[in-house]
Amino acid sequence: xxxxxxxxxxxxxxxxxxxDEPGGLMPVMQEAQNAYGALTMDIxxxxxxxxxxxxxxxxxxxxxxxxxxxxxxxxxxxxVCMGTACYVKGAQAVLDKLAEYLEIxxxxxxxxxxxxxxxxxxxxxxxLAPVMTxxxxxxxxVTPDQVAGILDKFQD
Amino acid sequence: xxxxxxHVLVCGGTGCTSSGSATLLKLLDxxxxxxxxxxxxxxxRTGCFGLCEAGPVVxxxxxxxxxxxxxxxxxxxxxxEHLLKGRVxxxxxxxxxxxxxxxxxxxxxxxxxKHQTRVALRNCxxxxxxxxxxxxxxxGYKALEKCLLHMTPQEVTATVIASGLRGRGGGGFPTxxxxxxxxxxxxxxxxxxxxxxxxxxxxxxxxxxxxxxxHSVLEAMTIAGYAIGAHEGYIYVRAExxxxxxxxxxxxxxxxxxxxxxxxxxxxxFSFDIHIRLGAGAFxxxxxxxxxxxxEGRRGEPHPKPPFPAVKGLFDMPSNINNVETLANIPPxxxxxxxxxxxxxxxxxxxxxxxxxxxxxxxxxxxxxxxxTPLRTVIYDIGGGIPGGKQFKAVQTGGPSGGCIPAExxxxxxxxxxxxxxxSMMGSGGMIVMDEDNCMVxxxxxxxxxxxxxxxxxxxxxxxxxxRMLEILDRIVSGKGxxxxxxxxxxxxxxxxxxxxxxxxxxxxxxxxSTLRFFRHEYEAHIRDKKCPAHxxxxxxEYVIGPDCRGCTACMKACPVGAITGEPxxxxxxxxDKCIRCGACQTKCRFGAISRQ
Ligand SMILES: Cc1cc2nc3c(=O)[nH]c(=O)nc-3n(C[C@H](O)[C@H](O)[C@H](O)COP(=O)(O)O)c2cc1C
Ligand code: FES
Numbered sequence: 001x002x003x004x005x006x007x008x009x010x011x012x013x014x015x016x017x018x019x020d021e022p023g024g025l026m027p028v029m030q031e032a033q034n035a036y037g038a039l040t041m042d043i044x045x046x047x048x049x050x051x052x053x054x055x056x057x058x059x060x061x062x063x064x065x066x067x068x069x070x071x072x073x074x075x076x077x078x079x080v081c082m083g084t085a086c087y088v089k090g091a092q093a094v095l096d097k098l099a100e101y102l103e104i105x106x107x108x109x110x111x112x113x114x115x116x117x118x119x120x121x122x123x124x125x126x127x128l129a130p131v132m133t134x135x136x137x138x139x140x141x142v143t144p145d146q147v148a149g150i151l152d153k154f155q156d
Numbered sequence: 157x158x159x160x161x162x163h164v165l166v167c168g169g170t171g172c173t174s175s176g177s178a179t180l181l182k183l184l185d186x187x188x189x190x191x192x193x194x195x196x197x198x199x200x201r202t203g204c205f206g207l208c209e210a211g212p213v214v215x216x217x218x219x220x221x222x223x224x225x226x227x228x229x230x231x232x233x234x235x236x237e238h239l240l241k242g243r244v245x246x247x248x249x250x251x252x253x254x255x256x257x258x259x260x261x262x263x264x265x266x267x268x269x270k271h272q273t274r275v276a277l278r279n280c281x282x283x284x285x286x287x288x289x290x291x292x293x294x295x296g297y298k299a300l301e302k303c304l305l306h307m308t309p310q311e312v313t314a315t316v317i318a319s320g321l322r323g324r325g326g327g328g329f330p331t332x333x334x335x336x337x338x339x340x341x342x343x344x345x346x347x348x349x350x351x352x353x354x355x356x357x358x359x360x361x362x363x364x365x366x367x368x369x370x371h372s373v374l375e376a377m378t379i380a381g382y383a384i385g386a387h388e389g390y391i392y393v394r395a396e397x398x399x400x401x402x403x404x405x406x407x408x409x410x411x412x413x414x415x416x417x418x419x420x421x422x423x424x425x426f427s428f429d430i431h432i433r434l435g436a437g438a439f440x441x442x443x444x445x446x447x448x449x450x451x452e453g454r455r456g457e458p459h460p461k462p463p464f465p466a467v468k469g470l471f472d473m474p475s476n477i478n479n480v481e482t483l484a485n486i487p488p489x490x491x492x493x494x495x496x497x498x499x500x501x502x503x504x505x506x507x508x509x510x511x512x513x514x515x516x517x518x519x520x521x522x523x524x525x526x527x528x529t530p531l532r533t534v535i536y537d538i539g540g541g542i543p544g545g546k547q548f549k550a551v552q553t554g555g556p557s558g559g560c561i562p563a564e565x566x567x568x569x570x571x572x573x574x575x576x577x578x579x580s581m582m583g584s585g586g587m588i589v590m591d592e593d594n595c596m597v598x599x600x601x602x603x604x605x606x607x608x609x610x611x612x613x614x615x616x617x618x619x620x621x622x623x624r625m626l627e628i629l630d631r632i633v634s635g636k637g638x639x640x641x642x643x644x645x646x647x648x649x650x651x652x653x654x655x656x657x658x659x660x661x662x663x664x665x666x667x668x669x670s671t672l673r674f675f676r677h678e679y680e681a682h683i684r685d686k687k688c689p690a691h692x693x694x695x696x697x698e699y700v701i702g703p704d705c706r707g708c709t710a711c712m713k714a715c716p717v718g719a720i721t722g723e724p725x726x727x728x729x730x731x732x733d734k735c736i737r738c739g740a741c742q743t744k745c746r747f748g749a750i751s752r753q
Contacts, residue, residue: 022471023451023452023453023471024453026434026436026450026453027453029436030434057454060454060455061455064438064455064456064457065435065436065437065438065456066436066437066438067437068436082357083357083358084356084357084514084515084552084555084586084603085357085358085512085514085520087602088588088589088590088599089515089516093739120396121355121357121396121437122356122357122358122359122360122396123170123396124360124363124396124397125174125208125360126171126208126359126360126512126514126520127171127208127209127514127520127521128171128174128175128211129515138173138174140174140175143743144739144743145743
């Protein structure tokens with residue numbers, strides 16, 4: 001038997017906080033994702049029930065916005081900025097190198113669950129272009145041959 | 157307030173935070189305590205100074221000494237030499253590093269700042285954004301007081317109309333007129349919305365205002381609320397901007413604590429409250445109708461106008477939406493008057509505009525110049541030109557909705573109308589410089605890739621039309637372009653422009669059209685000669701080893717596919733059929749013998 005009561009205690013608290021707020025669905029989904037790492041179908045269903053709406057409505061919102069993840073990401077999330085400033089300074093080569101090094105396509109997670117590789121929009125650190133982040137750490141003026149060294153720090 | 161003889165300003169903007177300014181502040185605190193200076197010298201974490209290239213930036217006042225690229229190892233010297241003994245650390249001066257002249261230029265004298273006029277950025281890098289007292293000391297909330305206690309809502313609107321301020325979010329619509337429209341809608345509930353979604357990739361003007369001067373946005377929103385008769389406001393911020401969100405939260409809290417926000421502000425009887433909403437990564441949500449739907453918690457799809465937001469906006473109530481930078485201009489306009497504002501810029505575009513200067517340029521960062529300034533001044537005098545002795549090719553303004561401007565047009569003044577006339581647009585203020593190594597077809601492809609990804613899918617021209625354009629561009633850059641492709645692109649572009657539902661689709665073809673207009677020969681070279689003139693497009697280039705090769709074998713070892721052959725001390729050779737054009741050999745070659753052709 002699952003321990004659903006406990007597992008969803010935090011989610012229920014989040015829902016309660018925003019239930020009566022106009023336009024409260026997005027904040028609920030954002031906080032739920034922060035708490036649980038991803039908006040799985042179970043979580044979406046519970047949000048729909050709690051907010052008095054349908055699963056299709058919640059799913060529609062979840063799939064519209066790039067930041068909602070339906071599946072859990074890897075332990076370390078690598079994001080390469082593909083904003084214009086970074087692109088003209090060679091971000092594509094950095095991204096290609098990462099994909100080659102990790103042997104996964106962009107937008108996926110390594111089979112050991114260590115790294116997720118993704119391209120993101122401008123991070124607002126264009127002065128340091130090209131920019132990549134691993135989790136919350138920012139690396140600026142990255143060249144393709146630095147990639148392996150950067151990831152080594154995070155590999156365990 | 158306590159008195160300090162020196163203030164040390166450490167940039168806490170996103171760029172400098174990324175390059176480690178938080179560590180510097182911590183160290184500074186420690187060192188000041190160690191030398192017993194903590195009662196005399198006060199470190200302040202400010203917003204962005206603009207010159208992100210030089211980050212992390214540290215400025216010591218009252219002298220105005222500008223230290224750049226400061227590392228943790230430098231802090232001890234700054235404290236023990238400069239702050240304790242009054243001796244400037246010459247080797248850390250920004251100028252010493254740039255021009256090898258160890259002169260101590262203050263901020264106003266540096267070429268980067270000399271040509272700038274800071275209105276929207278007036279407090280960025282000057283005050284601590286997390287301390288309302290500092291904002292108050294710089295005339296903060298004075299404009300609000302003037303409006304609430306001495307002006308009628310009509311007078312406030314009239315002042316903004318008279319200033320000629322136009323929306324800085326891209327459209328350039330006169331702000332005062334927009335306020336007037338919203339004020340005329342009869343309704344007990346209205347909303348003020350601040351558009352802080354800043355979607356243009358490569359632009360961070362709004363972010364810097366929010367991070368460096370959040371109170372100016374709150375003050376302006378409250379003034380706008382008073383002018384149109386709204387009592388509630390929403391700030392819609394990109395989720396990618398955590399520092400901005402945190403500072404806004406702090407600012408709202410502090411303003412409420414001082415009675416400058418909330419119930420019965422300054423005992424005037426006027427009440428106004430502000431909520432923060434986070435975006436979730438959808439570019440189209442920067443479009444005003446989509447943004448409002450997103451605040452309502454739904455899929456952020458735009459809808460046709462009319463009805464305009466001023467009539468039927470958020471939660472179906474009359475709403476007024478303004479961009480962050482637009483709002484940041486409001487308090488000084490109220491304080492100093494519309495004539496002062498009109499004294500800057502041009503007849504049709506008064507005031508200043510902030511640009512995020514990036515790409516192939518020496519001084520990347522934020523600049524604010526009077527409207528009408530020629531692009532050349534921004535790129536050469538402020539931006540310091542192109543690095544590495546490379547040739548300037550184009551500057552892109554207006555992001556995915558804008559276009560590329562070639563060297564011949566660099567003397568065009570920066571204005572809404574003049575930029576539109578040459579097929580680009582002002583946009584929100586991204587300004588990306590490209591040099592001879594950038595392929596213009598590839599840049600057009602890059603922007604189209606962006607719009608295809610961000611198209612919400614509601615209307616067919618944008619959903620399918622941009623996709624077809626991207627397919628053609630993909631074909632061209634991979635060497636499979638066909639005669640007639642250019643004409644197909646033009647036809648699609650015109651159709652999409654004419655029929656798409658919202659600004660996203662209507663402007664999506666602009667990067668293609670403007671590059672076709674000024675760099676048509678690059679398209680033709682790709683299609684007819686199967687060559688990329690910039691030697692950028694992988695499928696169309698060849699790596700060749702020239703006579704400078706010393707035969708050191710470094711490239712041979714670097715090549716992942718064994719495409720390079722040769723004996724030690726003899727010029728090597730690359731087999732083009734095996735080569736995967738990864739460029740590994742070129743990065744390894746110490747003699748510059750490998751070139752792309
Ligand atoms: C696709 C698209 C994206 C937009 N993105 C932004 C944005 O990121 N920030 C912004 O302030 N305005 C953006 N706008 C413009 C807004 O729709 C709106 O005109 C603006 O917020 C109005 O404020 P202003 O009059 O102060 O400029 C965008 C428009 C379109 C069509
Ligand atoms: S474009 Fe990469 S940080 Fe802005």
